[in-house]
Amino acid sequence: MIKLENVYKSFGKLEVLKNINLEVAKGDVVCIIGPSGSGKSTLLRCLNHLERITEGRTIIDGELIDEKIKGKDSLKISSKKVASICAELGMVFQRFNLFPHLTALENIIEAPFTVKKVTKETAIEQGTVLLKKVGLEDKRDEYPSRLSGGQQQRVAIARALAMNPKIMLFDEPTSALDPELVGEVLEVMKQLARDGMTMLVVTHEMGFAREVANRVIFMDKGEILEDSSPEEIFSNPKHERTKLFLQKIL
Amino acid sequence: MGFQKIIIAMPALLQGAGLTILLTLVSIFFGLILGLLLALGRLSKNVFFDRLSQFYIWLFRGTPLLLQIFFIYYALPTFTPITIDALPAAFIALSLNSGAYLAEIIRAAIQSIDKGQMEASKALGMSFTQAMRRIIIPQSYRRLIPPTGNEFIALLKDSSLVSIIAMTELMRTTSLLANSSGNAIYYIPCAILYLAMTTIFTFVFGKLEKKYSVYE
Secondary structure (H helix, E strand, O other): OEEEEEEEEEEOOEEEEEEEEEEEOOOOEEEEEOOOOOOHHHHHHHHOOOOOOOEEEEEEOOEEEEEEEOOEEOOOOOHHHHHHHHOOEEEEOOOOOOOOOOOHHHHHHHHHHHOOOOOHHHHHHHHHHHHHHOOOHHHOOOOHHHOOHHHHHHHHHHHHHOOOOOEEEEEOOOOOOOHHHHHHHHHHHHHHHHOOOEEEEEOOOHHHHHHHOOEEEEEEOOEEEEEEOHHHHHHOOOOHHHHHHHHHHO | OHHHHHHHHHHHHHHHHHHHHHHHHHHHHHHHHHHHHHHHHHHOOOHHHHHHHHHHHHHHHHOOHHHHHHHHHHHHHHHOOOOOOHHHHHHHHHHHHHHHHHHHHHHHHHHOOOHHHHHHHHHOOOOHHHHHHHHHHHHHHHHHHHHHHHHHHHHHHHHHHHHHHOOOOHHHHHHHHHHHHOOHHHHHHHHHHHHHHHHHHHHHHHHHHHHOOOOO
């Protein structure tokens, strides 16, 4: 589903991703862990063109969507094509990024309506189903400012799902939440994983990683240092830096 | 006795005030359209549009409105075949001038919207135009309203400058009355009318701001 080949990304002189090679298969639930500034979020953002890589190739669902060779753009794809591929990747942000001027339901139906051009009736019907799925059908007409952080994040997940994505990207989805609200969001994510969604989750929730992920990736200083099963990584980390990180966080 | 003079002059003063309002409304309308285009130019990645907008704003904010009015009405016909009547010249000068100020107001309002909004829109597959039209610009309305209200009121008062090209709006009507009668009493109703107009529009802008804040 996702393939990264020799991907590099730098912001000016700062190298954020170094020689990333990664493959994610359909149905995989991959958790990416690591200290802040290790490039985890940037990795996700490179997948849906929120950032552009500086070297290497990214392939989504068999389609080459970004290619830089020696820093040169060697691939010309239309911005329309980019948008249509980005729409296959649902993204959930740390700060939710709900549209504050729209109600919960309007947030969810906005993209199907404007991008996919489905009729308003169909969009509302699907949106209502999604709200039910995240347990918020009674909040459909509330504005985001009237919802708790956990509720906002669940609406944001429903909003991403409304585009029928093949892959869901989660960028620290619970980091901005009060501790007592984390559970409700993780519950929705667990349900998604059980339904067979391919997921890439940047997280500090080790319990979630242990329970739901079938792969855990440890990143540090822009590199992938370990990529194995949760059992393996949590009980028998190979790399010194993984050990240090886990000691601090567990 | 002064009071009676004012009553008699009232229709003329109200007519002048009517023209003042017309000048302000028309100019703010075209100024907003022009301002939006200039603001999008300033925000555009295209260097040409950015520079063009910058140049425009530099030119029209950097010279007095009075000069712009003179230029369009008196100077233009002397070296171009273009002759513009006083009323359209007044509309054009005020619109072009307010466009420059509104451009910066609109640009600031759009830029103040959280970056995450554009990212979320893109992640959902929206194009830049769709995101602007459906997500970013609607959110900027609320932040736009207070400074636009300011600009509106400034424009309402600045419209008195077009009296220089013989537009009988409120200010000119008043001076004509005062000069012909040698009685300065007319400046009092003039001030009251200006205050009445600015009060009404302040109220309208307050209402608008509330309307666009429902979601906060």
